[in-house]
Amino acid sequence: MSGSHLDRRGYATNYINMGGQKMITLQQAKDLKFGDILHHVTNKNSDKTPQRWKVNGKVKTWKRDINRISIPVKHGLYTYDHITKNDLTLIDIP
Secondary structure (H helix, E strand, O other), X not given: OOOEEEOOOOOEEEEOOOOOOEOOOHHHHHOOOOOOEEEEEEEEOOOOOEEEEEXXXXXXXXXXXXXXXXXXXXXXXXXXXXEEHHHHHHEEOO
16 A cells, blocks of 8 residues: 655655555655654554654754754653654654
8 A cells, every 4th residue: 555645734644565654754854843743653552542752852964964864752751762764664743
């Protein structure tokens, strides 16, 4: 199953071929701002809702490699992480 639809920001969100899961594009990731909420595609809460991750800082980009990004995120009280280009298939904008 592949296709796309427009999300709340008007971006075309693509479906990857593995089960019709959603993902975000590189440009959408660069446009994220502090406080934006992301949903994890595979990790679920105990009530089967997707885990919510909050953007916890400025999206870091590199001038020499325009496809390289690092998004600081927070989940819960103590879990912090960074999302890179390789991890974009694991997150979705609700």
